[in-house]
Structure formats: C-alpha cells, structure tokens
Amino acid sequence: MIGAAAILASIALTPATASAEETIELNMATPWSGGHWLEIGANSYAKIVEQITDGRVKINVFPAGTLGPALKVTETVQMGIADMGHAWGGYDWSVDRTSALFGGWPGGPNPEEYMMWLYNGNGLALWKEWRDDVFDVVAIPCGVTETEIFMHAHKPVRTPEDLQGLKLRTSSAWAEIAPKLGASTVVLPGSEVFSALERKVVDAIEWGGPGGNLQEGFDKIAPYMMMPGLHSPSAVHDCIFNKAAWERIPEKDQKLLELAGKMTMLETYLGYAKMDIAAYQQMKESSPAEIVLVEDSLVKAVGEASDEWAEEQAANNAWFKKVYEDQAAFLDSISGLSEFRFAPGSR
CATH class of the missing domain: 3.40.190.170 (Bacterial extracellular solute-binding protein, family 7)
Incomplete structure (x- = not known):
C-alpha cells in the first residue's frame, strides 16, 4: 500500500x-x-x-x-x-x-x-x-x-419465481447469472435503456442507484422498483x-x-x-412507482447462482481464478467488521 x-x-x-x-x-x-x-x-x-x-x-x-x-x-x-x-x-x-x-x-x-x-x-x-x-x-x-436499485420493472419481482421469463436489460456478470434463475437478458448501451423500458421492449432494467435513476426518470415509466441491488x-x-x-x-x-x-x-x-440519500427520500415521498423489497428467498437464490457462476469461470480462466480467490479471501478476512461496527445508516 x-x-x-x-x-x-x-x-x-x-x-x-x-x-x-x-x-x-x-x-x-x-x-x-x-x-x-x-x-x-x-x-x-x-x-x-x-x-x-x-x-x-x-x-x-x-x-x-x-x-x-x-x-x-x-x-x-x-x-x-x-x-x-x-x-x-x-x-x-x-x-x-x-x-x-x-x-x-x-x-x-x-x-x-x-x-x-x-x-x-x-x-x-x-x-x-x-x-x-x-x-x-x-x-x-x-x-x-x-449499491444500485435492483430493477425498475413493469411487474413486481420479490421471489425467484418472479424472475421466470422476465426479459431484463442488464450487463456484465448478471447477464449470465440471471438466466440461471429463469430470466432472459439483453445488453443495451445507456442511451437505449429508457426507450426500451418505456416501449416495453424489456420487462425490466437495472441501471444505477437512486440518484442516477431518479435523474433518468425510470420510476415514471415503470410501476415497480425493486431493492436492494442484489446484482450490484x-x-x-x-x-x-x-x-x-x-x-x-x-x-x-x-x-x-x-x-x-x-x-x-x-x-x-x-x-x-x-445524491442517493436525497433521491431515495424523494422517491419514497413522491414517486408514482411502488418500492418493493425482495424476499430472503431471492437473496439466497441470487447468492447461490452467483457462486455457481464464479466457480464455472474460475475453472477455465486463470486470471478469474486468481482474482476471485483473492477477493473472496479478503472479504472473509474482514468479516469481523460486522461484529464491532455499525453498518452505515443502521442506527
């Protein structure tokens, strides 16, 4: 260091x-x-x-x-x-x-x-x-x-079953992990995300946190926004x-x-x-979209599918294996933080 x-x-x-x-x-x-x-x-x-x-x-x-x-x-x-x-x-x-x-x-x-x-x-x-x-x-x-908003969508997503058949705009690892849970994914650049959601080319999108998403106006064109950001x-x-x-x-x-x-x-x-704290408060007070908190069953399913995906990549990619193992070991080494520190915003 x-x-x-x-x-x-x-x-x-x-x-x-x-x-x-x-x-x-x-x-x-x-x-x-x-x-x-x-x-x-x-x-x-x-x-x-x-x-x-x-x-x-x-x-x-x-x-x-x-x-x-x-x-x-x-x-x-x-x-x-x-x-x-x-x-x-x-x-x-x-x-x-x-x-x-x-x-x-x-x-x-x-x-x-x-x-x-x-x-x-x-x-x-x-x-x-x-x-x-x-x-x-x-x-x-x-x-x-x-941490991002999990998704803005035309239907609520609370459980693993709700991902079945969902057409989702996303990118990176989640584009391969979400299909393990039954979703269909498509990668689009930022300039195309709003119109795809508005025209219902996709059922749902993920983009950023409350601040960025409020600026984009996603909550005005889709009636549900799911939290927290399991995908990112x-x-x-x-x-x-x-x-x-x-x-x-x-x-x-x-x-x-x-x-x-x-x-x-x-x-x-x-x-x-x-930016996110102010935007989230505004969303809670005046957004036309319903805020949906996902259930623990979905949190668990995403975690399991993510671990499965990572192990698959590590088996065939030396760089992935090297970085994944180091990152995982480091996260394990700091697990004690949760035992003696309050998480931001938890009090």
Missing part, C-alpha cells in the same frame, strides 16, 4: 522530464452520455488532475459516442483513438469475465469493502497487472459506485491510459495521476451517497 504522503515525498525527489510550462492534454472517452457517472466520476477526476498538477496535465472529457462506441471505451483507448478512458470493467466482460470482479458483480464487495480490498489488500496490484496483461493499457481505479452491491470505475499517451507524461505527474485516482474514490463515494 502506497500512502499519499509517500507519493508526495517521492515526487519531490523525482527529476522533471518536461518543462514546468508544458501542458499535456489528454482526450478521455467515456461510456456515459450524461448523468452523475460523467459529472461526479469522470469530470471529478479531470478536475483533480488539473488542480494537483498545477495545470500541467489537462484532461478533456468526452461523452459517450464522441470518440468511439459507448460500450467500446477500452478498445478506443487501445487503438489510440482516445488517449485515455473512464471505463467500467463490466463492459469488457465479453473479452475476459474477470472484468466483472473488478467492475462489480452479485457476489462482490460493497463500496467500503471494494476500497479496502484495493488499498488494504491486493486488489490494486491485481487490477493493474490484469489490465496490462489482458488489455495492454495502464489502469488507475478512479471511482467507487453506489457496488462497482469500481477505472481511468485507463493508452501506453503511448501515458509515456508522454513525466514521472512525477504520473504519480500525481495515481494520487488523483485515490482522491476521486473518496469524491465519488461521498458524492454518490449524498
């Missing part, structure tokens, strides 16, 4: 490789057409980078589809079409299912646990090594997301860099970009929580 003080101390001893006057501009591709993941996530990282590098590194943030396909940010960065991207590993699951373990999955950590695994455990080192080995990009985790207790975004673009950055500023990622983790954790 490298703390902020150690990073700053090493920066002071690192000779500059570019003049103080030189500004490096980086174009960032994102999968977000708007909303809080663009504003609180990608834009926050860009602002922090510009601030702590005294303007030596400037990141131009582009919305989805501007520099490449919304679901192909990693590929856009690999090819050098964009210098960097604000990425979500779940969109890369078709290349390597290990992405779900970093991007968030039903059996994965909540926001606090993700940050602990990254910075107190082996998560950060594994993430960097995996991104380099599989995708040939430099990766910096730069945002932890909220949390997720992490990473800022990925084309290697040629990364090498243009002086070493001392590379270290600051790393530090900016850690700072943005806190910024997003606090920002999304604040």
Whole structure:
C-alpha cells in the first residue's frame, strides 16, 4: 500500500522530464452520455488532475459516442483513438469475465469493502497487472459506485419465481447469472435503456442507484422498483491510459495521476451517497412507482447462482481464478467488521 504522503515525498525527489510550462492534454472517452457517472466520476477526476498538477496535465472529457462506441471505451483507448478512458470493467466482460470482479458483480464487495480490498489488500496490484496483461493499457481505479436499485420493472419481482421469463436489460456478470434463475437478458448501451423500458421492449432494467435513476426518470415509466441491488452491491470505475499517451507524461505527474485516482474514490463515494440519500427520500415521498423489497428467498437464490457462476469461470480462466480467490479471501478476512461496527445508516 502506497500512502499519499509517500507519493508526495517521492515526487519531490523525482527529476522533471518536461518543462514546468508544458501542458499535456489528454482526450478521455467515456461510456456515459450524461448523468452523475460523467459529472461526479469522470469530470471529478479531470478536475483533480488539473488542480494537483498545477495545470500541467489537462484532461478533456468526452461523452459517450464522441470518440468511439459507448460500450467500446477500452478498445478506443487501445487503438489510440482516445488517449485515455473512464471505463467500467463490466463492459469488457465479453473479452475476459474477470472484468466483472473488478467492475462489480452479485457476489462482490460493497463500496467500503471494494476500497479496502484495493488499498488494504491486493486488489490494486491485481487490477493493474490484469489490465496490462489482458488489455495492454495502464489502469488507475478512479471511482467507487453506489449499491444500485435492483430493477425498475413493469411487474413486481420479490421471489425467484418472479424472475421466470422476465426479459431484463442488464450487463456484465448478471447477464449470465440471471438466466440461471429463469430470466432472459439483453445488453443495451445507456442511451437505449429508457426507450426500451418505456416501449416495453424489456420487462425490466437495472441501471444505477437512486440518484442516477431518479435523474433518468425510470420510476415514471415503470410501476415497480425493486431493492436492494442484489446484482450490484457496488462497482469500481477505472481511468485507463493508452501506453503511448501515458509515456508522454513525466514521472512525477504520473504519480500525481495515481494520487488523483485515490482522491476521486473518496469524491465519488461521498458524492454518490449524498445524491442517493436525497433521491431515495424523494422517491419514497413522491414517486408514482411502488418500492418493493425482495424476499430472503431471492437473496439466497441470487447468492447461490452467483457462486455457481464464479466457480464455472474460475475453472477455465486463470486470471478469474486468481482474482476471485483473492477477493473472496479478503472479504472473509474482514468479516469481523460486522461484529464491532455499525453498518452505515443502521442506527
């Protein structure tokens, strides 16, 4: 674990490789057409980078589809079409299912646990090594997301039986786990989610937490919203860099970009929580949709199906096995937290 003080101390001893006057501009591709993941996530990282590098590194943030396909940010960065991207590993699951373990999955950590695994455990080192080995990009985790709303739907979902035949828009690991419970899944980019739900092309969708979903207006077009987010207790975004673009950055500023990622983790954790608390209260008071809490039988069924899926992936994917076993071991190692600490919002 490298703390902020150690990073700053090493920066002071690192000779500059570019003049103080030189500004490096980086174009960032994102999968977000708007909303809080663009504003609180990608834009926050860009602002922090510009601030702590005294303007030596400037990141131009582009919305989805501007520099490449919304679901192909990693590929856009690999090819050098964009210098960097604000990425979500779940969109890369078709290349390597290990992405779900970093991007968030039903059996994965909540926001606090993700940050602990990254910075107190082996998560950060594994993430960097995996991104380099599989995708040939430099990766910096730069945002932890909220627990999502389980789904907005045209019919209530409380039990495993309610998933039978449900046509669900989703992505990443849940797209393969939900069918084990009888659902039919389809992956759509964010720009198509609202219309698909509104026109009943799908029966249900999952997207984000209360804050983002309230902005999108999903509760206005579907009469039920299910909680809690069994499919995504949390997720992490990473800022990925084309290697040629990364090498243009002086070493001392590379270290600051790393530090900016850690700072943005806190910024997003606090920002999304604040937004979600206010939005959820508004939903309870004035949303036309009914809030449905799922039954324990569904929680158990999702957990069992998720474990089954993970074991299947680990049997055939060395990277998945390595990360899955480390993540599971870390979560087990911190189980004592529940015995002596209150969960946020539990009192």
